[in-house]
Amino acid sequence: MKPNLPIEELILSLGFSHYGYSAITSPLSWDHYVRWIENNYHGEMDYLRRHLEIKRDLKHIHATAASIISLAHPYRSLTENHEFPFSNLKVALYAQDKDYHHWLKEKLEKIVGHLKSQYPNDFFMSSTDSFPILERDFSYQNRLGWIGKNSCLIHPKKGSLFLLGNIVTSVTWPSEKSDPLPDFCGTCTRCIDQCPTSAIHDNKTIDSKKCISYWTIESKTNPPLELAAQFRGHFFGCDICQTVCPWNQKVFKNSSLFQKAHAPTAVDENLISELRFILTSSGKQILKTLKDTALIRSGARGLKRNALIVIANLNIYPLTNEVRAYLEHPELKDIAQWCLANLHQS
Numbered sequence: 197m198k199p200n201l202p203i204e205e206l207i208l209s210l211g212f213s214h215y216g217y218s219a220i221t222s223p224l225s226w227d228h229y230v231r232w233i234e235n236n237y238h239g240e241m242d243y244l245r246r247h248l249e250i251k252r253d254l255k256h257i258h259a260t261a262a263s264i265i266s267l268a269h270p271y272r273s274l275t276e277n278h279e280f281p282f283s284n285l286k287v288a289l290y291a292q293d294k295d296y297h298h299w300l301k302e303k304l305e306k307i308v309g310h311l312k313s314q315y316p317n318d319f320f321m322s323s324t325d326s327f328p329i330l331e332r333d334f335s336y337q338n339r340l341g342w343i344g345k346n347s348c349l350i351h352p353k354k355g356s357l358f359l360l361g362n363i364v365t366s367v368t369w370p371s372e373k374s375d376p377l378p379d380f381c382g383t384c385t386r387c388i389d390q391c392p393t394s395a396i397h398d399n400k401t402i403d404s405k406k407c408i409s410y411w412t413i414e415s416k417t418n419p420p421l422e423l424a425a426q427f428r429g430h431f432f433g434c435d436i437c438q439t440v441c442p443w444n445q446k447v448f449k450n451s452s453l454f455q456k457a458h459a460p461t462a463v464d465e466n467l468i469s470e471l472r473f474i475l476t477s478s479g480k481q482i483l484k485t486l487k488d489t490a491l492i493r494s495g496a497r498g499l500k501r502n503a504l505i506v507i508a509n510l511n512i513y514p515l516t517n518e519v520r521a522y523l524e525h526p527e528l529k530d531i532a533q534w535c536l537a538n539l540h541q542s
């Protein structure tokens with residue numbers, strides 16, 4: 197057992213569910229990561245290739261870096277009251293909130309502030325997906341969970357619907373080496389079987405170029421149409437490989453948002469009006485409505501692309517005229533054409 201950190205009370209009071217720390221070593225899954233890049237599973241996310249060297253050795257962050265604290269924070273949408281402008285479009289649970297790159301970073305900085313007062317001459321750097329760190333690998337090393345077949349970090353009691361943050365520091369705390377948590381996936385293959393686009397390969401590997409999350413959040417281009425036809429009603433991100441996971445069922449059985457994320461998208465007037473808003477509003481209006489949320493990562497063009505794909509897949513015929521307006525759009529005309537071809541009166 198490792199001793200608790202002197203700041204454990206603060207960490208838990210800020211809403212983190214669990215944490216761990218250790219002296220910095222090489223990432224355990226380094227070879228896996230290099231192979232992933234060599235196989236081009238990162239698609240257009242070229243920064244993942246460019247950052248290879250920094251990720252290999254955290255001393256590239258700072259020469260004195262000696263320890264890493266990994267922290268898990270449950271998605272706030274599942275645990276707190278939250279405001280989010282769309283309640284009908286299928287948006288990944290983590291994103292139905294303000295952008296975690298800001299609020300989680302603020303919480304991490306509070307911990308850093310406290311640590312700095314205790315260790316004034318030491319180095320500290322906090323990050324949540326904002327610095328080239330293999331977050332899942334270090335969190336695995338720090339016993340926050342095991343790496344599931346869906347490649348997510350899963351904790352036997354807390355599931356996987358949490359975000360990761362890290363603090364790299366020159367401080368070292370006494371700790372005994374403990375083994376990472378065992379892999380509890382066993383013979384289960386639910387995530388692999390139920391991924392709509394077969395993006396999950398053997399060996400805990402995701403091919404981003406097939407993943408709905410990649411195409412609806414990260415990519416600046418349009419997905420191949422035969423792949424887009426498999427995106428169902430997902431507008432921004434995808435939670436399927438986590439909502440089907442047995443290790444999340446018990447934890448979230450009372451959350452109506454979790455149950456909704458698990459169910460097919462309901463097509464009704466509310467959904468239609470949210471999609472109409474996306475297609476008929478200017479980029480400025482959309483970005484104003486979604487200000488401070490992670491959805492603006494896709495940009496207005498990306499969100500319009502996503503809306504056209506949802507309309508095609510769910511055959512939302514009442515939006516035919518709104519779709520037609522995109523037939524001359526320089527970047528979206530192919531998707532609009534395909535979408536129109538999919539619409540028919542039922």
Ligand code: B12
Nearest residue numbers: 224225229232288331332348349359360402409410433434
């Ligand atoms: C690029 C990226 C993506 C890409 C690629 C995802 C992927 N699986 O590779 C895309 C856009 C598809 C994506 C999607 C999502 N992402 Co993302 N993503 C990242 C990012 C920025 C880098 C991940 C990366 O380097 N991928 C390359 C692969 C090879 O590395 P990896 O995912 O870290 O996987 C490691 C393990 O699988 C490990 N591994 C495999 N086998 C073994 C065996 C052993 C023994 C060990 C030790 C390790 C190990 O090796 C890999 C590293 O080499 C991280 C943040 C970060 N800086 O780490 C967030 C991150 C992984 N994403 C996150 C989230 C929440 C998501 C989504 C759920 C969002 C959504 N709802 O749409 C989905 C989930 C899809 C999925 N099943 O992974 C969280 C995951 C939290 C968790 N509990 O695991 C992270 C950590 C962000 C954060 N700070 O919270 N993401």
Ligand code: SF4
Nearest residue numbers: 391407408434436437
């Ligand atoms: S996020 Fe969705 S598309 Fe991507 S691997 Fe998981 S289930 Fe498949």
Ligand code: SF4
Nearest residue numbers: 344345381384387441
């Ligand atoms: S769904 Fe099954 S195989 Fe996939 S991560 Fe969860 S336990 Fe592992």
